[in-house]
Amino acid sequence: MAGEYKRIPGILTVNDLSSNKFSGEIPESIGNPNGLQALNLSNNALTEGRDCCSWHGVECDRESGHVIGLHLASSHLYGSINCSSTLFSLVHLRRLDLSDNDFNYSRIPHGVGQLSRLRSLNLSNSQFSGQIPSKLLALSKLVSLDLSSNPTLQLQKPDLRNLVQNLIHLKELHLSQVNISSTVPVILANLSSLRSLSLENCGLHGEFPMGIFKLPSLELLDLMSNRYLTGHLPEFHNASHLKYLDLYWTSFSGQLPASIGFLSSLKELDICSCNFSGMVPTALGNLTQLTHLDLSSNSFKGQLTSSLTNLIHLNFLDISRNDFSVGTLSWIIVKLTKFTALNLEKTNLIGEILPSLSNLTGLTYLNLEYNQLTGRIPPCLGNLTLLKTLGLGYNNLEGPIPSSIFELMNLDTLILRANKLSGTVELNMLVKLKNLHKLGLSHNDLSLLTNNSLNGSLPRLRLLGLASCNLSEFPHFLRNQDELKFLTLSDNKIHGQIPKWMWNMGKETLWVMDLSNNLLTCFEQAPVVLPWITLRVLELSYNQLQGSLPVPPSSISDYFVHNNRLNGKFPSLICSLHHLHILDLSNNNLSGMIPQCLSDSSDSLSVLNLRGNNFHGSIPQTFTSQCRLKMIDFSYNQLEGQIPRSLGNCKELEILNLGNNQINDTFPFWLGSFPELQLLILRHNRFHGAIENPRANFEFPTLCIIDLSYNNFAGNLPAGYFLTWVAMSRVDEENFSYMQSMTGFVLIRTYRLYENYNYSMTMTNKGMERVYPKIPRSFKAIDLSSNKFIGEIPKSIGKLRGLHLLNISSNSLTGHIPSFLGNLAQLEALDLSQNNLSGEIPQQLKGMTFLEFFNVSHNHLMGPIPQGKQFNTFQNDSYEGNPGLCGNPLSKECENSKSTAPPPPTDKHGGDLESGRKVELMIVLMGYGSGLVVGMAIGYTLTTRKHEWFVKTFGKRQRKC
CATH class of the missing domain: 3.80.10.10 (Ribonuclease Inhibitor)
Known part of the structure; x- marks a missing residue:
């Protein structure tokens, strides 16, 4: 039909x-x-x-x-x-x-x-x-x-x-x-009838045409999540009809113009995670129709304008992660009573949490993390019966958790981590919170009681943070938590085996598990491959795990098992983990050879740390052309052979540490083209030969730390490289940070479980071998000690004005200590000991006001030791083995020690001038620190120029003294 x-x-x-x-x-x-x-x-x-x-x-x-x-x-x-x-x-x-x-x-x-x-x-x-x-x-x-x-x-x-x-x-x-x-075409500004433009997450880049903001009918502009789209806000006019403006996670920058106050129709303004800066204009308070305001994660500063209290319709306010000086909450709470969401994370809040906050009875989201709040959590927060998210972590709150918090039936997220909260938390307190999915109690002085009987069933948690909660065993209630995605039990005293019932906990849901810093010894009935099929991060470090290395599931991204007692060979199954981003097996007892297949994984690996094991043989030879490694640490093993030339494929490398092995090779000049290499450690190996001049003008341009000590390098010090190591010539004045690899998970906007992976190293500083668990980005160091370098200290080393450590001890260097070392004003440690240096210690070194360690022992130095400033802090052992030195702190006094300087001679216009022979002798003696030939030349010049140079130079020096 x-x-x-x-x-x-x-x-x-x-x-x-x-x-x-x-x-x-x-x-x-x-x-x-x-x-x-x-x-x-x-x-x-x-x-x-x-x-x-x-x-x-x-x-x-x-x-x-x-x-x-x-x-x-x-x-x-x-x-x-x-x-x-x-x-x-x-x-x-x-x-x-x-x-x-x-x-x-x-x-x-x-x-x-x-x-x-x-x-x-x-x-x-x-x-x-x-x-x-x-x-x-x-x-x-x-x-x-x-x-x-x-x-x-x-x-x-x-x-x-x-x-x-x-x-x-x-x-x-x-x-x-x-x-x-x-890019966004300029002709888009010609669409004069356009009312609504939404280009969220389109891969846009380049400069956004400012004329689009001025379209006469425009009411909605959404550009969010175009990270490489740049632009500035224009000067607005009072005829604008704009109601919704969303620039979240773009690269718009500059200041908010005062004319933003003309946008009288604006209801939503979201500029979160941009690059805006400066003060927030008072005119923002003119936007009385605003219901949603998000200024978070920018670089705004100063006191937040009190005109925001005019925004009486505001129900969403997020000013977190700026450099505001908010002070207290009182000015916000008094007038703005319609809030449903309030995020004041990292806004420099001080004082106690005001009880009047409980008057905001419409709140569903409250985040006060990363501030300086003190005192107790007020029990009246229990009046916020609609609250779904409460974040109070990273403050200085103390006392017990009020029982009223556990009466908030709508709570989905409760984050109290990193405070000074005390007392006990019983599981029965959680029974009433049927909607609770995320609970963070880590790093307080709390004790979680897990063995008491329950009066009901616990909520199905997805995030659970119980780090440093005085646990001595795995909480039994975890047996029934089959929806967990994130679990941290680190920094407790959980001992013995990891029980086999854990295999079923979050078996199909778990993303992150952190069991680090406990007393765990092994897995009970460990499977060949750990069973959590969605696991991305596994932290087992700082335990007492024995036996063979556990193999994580194929989903793993970050695997930390360092500082345990694991032994046996490297499992070849690790090579099949194609999503592996960070692998840290350092400080165990693993042995055998590093499998060749591991270098085939370099197209996914970013961090590879095998430090402090017993691996032997050669380094894997086949790093792929898609190598993404940023950090390699094979130090403190028994590796032999050469550095594989395929490592040249790893152009993103920032850290290469091969120290304390038996590698037999020449200096790897071919690493000089790496644009990001910041640290190169080859100490305690069998490297040999001369370090030739660089083959290009910009080799190792980002290198900040180099340690070639305890090898067999010979020839002159690498004067040419001292000119190309431009990162060491800069004095960093930027914000303090550490060398690290970007990693981690933001679980919710108020909870970050993992921070970045910090690089570490061991280096000799101030005469002692020191472990750096974190390496400051501003730290600049050169250690060429205990080699066979000869010749004089090259002048080019004086260009490295950002250096904090210079160690060229235990070589065969000759000549004088050059005065230009005084240019290294940032230097904290200078070790020239165990060489064949001669002459005097230059007085210019007194200008090194940060110098804490100075060692010139066992050379052929003579003359007076500089006095004053930092030199008053150095002891005898800084100078021993130099019989020609005199002055404090040595017991040997210098001749004419009561006379600080010779009297200045005058020329024929100034009266009494001593004989030319006497003046020549004086100049020769003063030039002794620069060598006999230099001294003679100065004397000759002085005689022929009738001593004018001497009067200008040394006459002034005497007056300064």
């Missing part, structure tokens, strides 16, 4: 609607796994019988009966639209809405270009993919176009410029999450 259809639950198959009249309603659930025959409609079929206009989703013109609209949003459509579909015969169609369906990643059909009368097209969130067809640009009457939330859809050929050039009548343009990957 023509027009027959078969009704199957959720499915409608239309066989033929081209020449028949039908009435009735198209089921709300329309679809067909074999294609969208449900859309195989013709205009004639629908207009011959007007009853079809009553079908669900069909809109007809009342006079002509033509189908002018299809509204099939959220209709469970599935499949693809064939280009021959009679849908494209509906030439009178003005509105087509197929949003929120599943077109199975098919392409937008070219036939859409035939619908020339379309004014509104909505294909959002419908799983379309591929390039947007150029035929769509023929729809010149379009007023509204929404292709958003189709992340596999592309607008590149044609591109955004082509679209804007053709669709000049647009009032609404929504392309969020469409792959555009281009």
Whole structure:
């Protein structure tokens, strides 16, 4: 029968609607796994019988009966639209809405270009993919176009410029999450009718055209999540109709203009995670229609303007992670009483939590983390009965947790970590919190009682932080926690085995587990591969684990098992972990050879730390061309052979530490082209040969620390490299930070479980071998000690003005200690001992006011030791083995010690001038620190120039003394 259809639950198959009249309603659930025959409609079929206009989703013109609209949003459509579909015969169609369906990643059909009368097209969130067809640009009457939330859809050929050039009548343009990957064309500012523009997460870059902000009808502008899109806010005018402005996670910068106060219609302003700076203008208080204000994670500073109290309709305020001086909460609480969300994290809040905060009874979100709040948690917070998130971590709160907090039935997230809270927490306190999913109690003085009987069932947790909660065993209630994603039990006293029942805890959900800093010895009935199939981070470090290395699941990203007692060989299964980002097995008893397959994983690994084991043999030879390693630490093993030349593929390398092995090679000059290499440690190996001059002018440009000590390097000190190590010539004045690899997980906006992975090293400083668990980025150090270097100290070393440590002891250096070492004003440790240096210690070294360690022992130095400033702090052992030295702290006094300087001679115009021979002798003696030849030359010059230079130089020096 023509027009027959078969009704199957959720499915409608239309066989033929081209020449028949039908009435009735198209089921709300329309679809067909074999294609969208449900859309195989013709205009004639629908207009011959007007009853079809009553079908669900069909809109007809009342006079002509033509189908002018299809509204099939959220209709469970599935499949693809064939280009021959009679849908494209509906030439009178003005509105087509197929949003929120599943077109199975098919392409937008070219036939859409035939619908020339379309004014509104909505294909959002419908799983379309591929390039947007150029035929769509023929729809010149379009007023509204929404292709958003189709992340596999592309607008590149044609591109955004082509679209804007053709669709000049647009009032609404929504392309969020469409792959555009281009700049924003300036001609977009010509769309004078544009009211709504949404370009969220489109891969936009370059400078955003400022003229778009001034479009006369613009009400919504959404540019969020385009990290490489730059721009500035313009000077606004009072005719603006802007209501919603979202620049979240872009690179907009500059200051907020005072003219922002003209945006009197603005309801939402979100500039979170941009690069704005300066003071927040008072005029922001003029935006009295604001309901949502997010200024978080910028560089705003100063006192927050009190004019914000004018924003009486504000229900969402986030000013966290800036450099504000908020002070107390009182000014916010008094007038702004409509809050549903308040985020004041890291805003320099001081004092106690005000009890009046409990008057904000509409609050569902409250975050006061990372401040300097003191005192107790007020029990009246229990009045906030709608509260879903409470974050008070990283403050100085003390006392017990009020029982009223455990009466907040709607709580989803409770984060109290890193305070000074005390007392006990019983499991029964959690029974009432049926909606609790995230609980963070770590790093307080709390004790969790886990062995008491329960009066009900505990909530199903997804995040649980119990670090440093005085636990001595695994809490038994974890047996039933099968939805956990994040678990930290670190810094407790949990001892013995990891029980086998843990295998089923979060087996299919767990992302992060941290058991570090306990007394764990082994896994009970350990499987070959740990069973948590979604695990990304596993922290087992600082325990007493024995036996072979546990192999994590294939999902693992960060694996920390350092500082244990593991032994045996390196499991080859580790090489099959293709998502592995950080692998730290340091300070165990692992042995055997490092498997060659590990270097094949260098295309995913960022950190590889095998320090302090018993590995022998050669370093793996096949680092791939896609190597992404940033840090390699193979120190304190028994590795032999050469540094593999394939390591040259690892251009992102920042840290290379091969110290304390048996590597036999020459200096790896070929690492000089690495643009990010900051630390190179080759100490205690068998490196040999001369270090030749660099082959380019910019080798090792970012190197801050180099340690070549205890090798067999020979020849002169590497004077050429001292000129190319430009990072050491800079005096860093930036904010203090450590060398680290970016990692970690932000679990919720108020909880960060993992910080970055800090690089570490061992280095001799101030005469002692010192472990650096963290390496300051500003630390600059050179250790070339205990080699076979010869010759004089080169002048180029005086260029390295940022140096903090210089150790060239235990070599065969000759000549004088050069006075230009006094230029190294940042130097804290200078070790020149155990060489063949001669002459005096230059007086210019007294200018090194940061110098804490100075050792010139066992040389051939003579003359007076500089006195005053830092030199008054050095003891005898800094100078021993130099019989020619005199003065404090040595017992040997210098001749003429009572005379601080010779009297200044005068020329023929100044009167009494001693004989030329006497003056020549004096200058020769003063020049002795620079060598006999230099002294003679100065004496000769002085005689021939009638002593003018001597009077100018040494006359002034005497007056200064």
